[in-house]
Amino acid sequence: MAYRYWIYGLCLETAYRFRTPLTVAPATATCNLRFLCVPGDLGGSDGDTAVPPSADALYLSQERNWCGEHVLEIYATADGRLMRFPGVADFLVSPGRIVCRLHDAELGFMVDLCLLGHVMSYYLEMTGVSALHAGAVVHDGRAVLFAADRQGGKSTLVTSLVAAGFPLLADDIAALELSAEKVLCRHAFPQLKLTPQQALRFVGSAEGFGLVHPDFPKLSVPADRVGSIATQALQVARIYLLERRAPDDADVAIRMEVLGPGEALIQLVRHSFLAEALGEHGTVGARGGELETAVRVRFQRLAAIARSMVVKRLCYPSGYHHLxxxxRAVLADLGEAQGVERQAS
Incomplete structure (x- = not known):
């Protein structure tokens, strides 16, 4: 049986049953990406993901697993880009098609994590769409993005906004495209990754939700349990870079700082979902000229986004009671922006 989903602006067709909540696409939608998941060992039939001897290593992560292997490896092959998660799964990425070979059926939960995170982000980047490590909500028909480092408060702030009536557009990866000199953010999928404490606060219960990963406490919570969902691509109104301060910090007042285009570009590169992997593509591998061109085009795309957008640093104190x-500070800032736009029109 074939299923169709909307994800990052693409209609994905697959026989695979995802554990993650996804937005169903109508049967009449034109499929532009197919996903095949084949359990079992490497080697053999259609979609073979074994690394050929001639493959160029494009990226080997510094982070290693408990066996001492690189957590992520990326190779250039004649059939496409091969993304290997050693001991877990391999993904062969080519235009319109992604093939996964799962090493161990007991690790099936990793298919969702790898595909909907690193693999789809890589696919987007290779097709001219920038993937930022950011959440996005909707205000007055436009997307508002919040980017942060790990433990930076992004999930808490985004979820609190969804609970306050702002529809969710993206939870963890914001897919940005340039269209007619506008920056659009595509719909991701209707999931919020929450700790039990966050689920208890925003949903009222932490019961009945599966773990995103068995070794980590975050739960996979359908976004409609918290608020509403937006499924169309929307023009971006603002990008906020979050700096959550500890309650005992001497400077805990809420403040915003506009970043110049140069600093905004640096921060967009820094907050790219695959910043490290994509940053090395121009220097590793025999196909250096081709890869340097891809990196340059990606950099130019982010620079164009930085020039087209108002990017602000948002500093605020930690604590639910400050949300x-x-x-109110975000709404006031967005209201000022709309006032300026009306005066200019």
Missing amino acids: PEVH
Whole structure:
């Protein structure tokens, strides 16, 4: 049986049953990406993902697993880009098609994590769409993005905004495209990754939700349990870079700082979902000229986004009780932006 889903602006067709909540696409939608998942060992039939001897190593992550292997390896092959998660799964990425070979059926939960995260981000980047490590909500018909480092408060702030009536556009990866000199953010998928404490606060219960990963506490919570969902690509109104301060920090006041285009570009590169992997593509591998061109085009795309957008640093104090005040500050800032646009039109 074939299933069709909307994900990052693409209609994905697959026989694979995802554990993650996804937006169903109508049967009449034109499929532009197919996903095949084949359990079992490497080697053999259609979609073979064994590394050929002639493959160029494009990226080997510094982070290693418990066996001492690179957590992520990327190779250039004649059939496409091979993304290997040693001991877990391999993904062969080519235009319109992604093939996965799962090493161990007991690791099936990793298919969702790898595909919907690193693999789809890589696919987007290779097709001219920038993938930022950011959440996105909708205000007045436009997308508002929030980017942060790990433990930076992004999930808490985004979820609190969804609970306050702002439809969710993306939870963890914001897919940005340039269209007619506008920056659009595509719909990702209707999931919020919450800790039990966050689920208890925003949903009322932490019961009945599966773990995103068995070794980590975050739960996979359908976004409609918290608020509404937006499924169309929307023009981006703002990108906020979050700096959550500890309650005992001397400077805990909510403040915003506009970043110049140069600093905004640096931060967009830094907050790219695959910043490290994509940053090395111009220097590793025999196909250096081709890869340097891809990196240059990606850099130019991010520079164009930085020039087209207002990017602000948003500093605010930690704590649930401060969130309403943060909401008001964001709304006031967006209201000022709309006022300027009306005066200019």
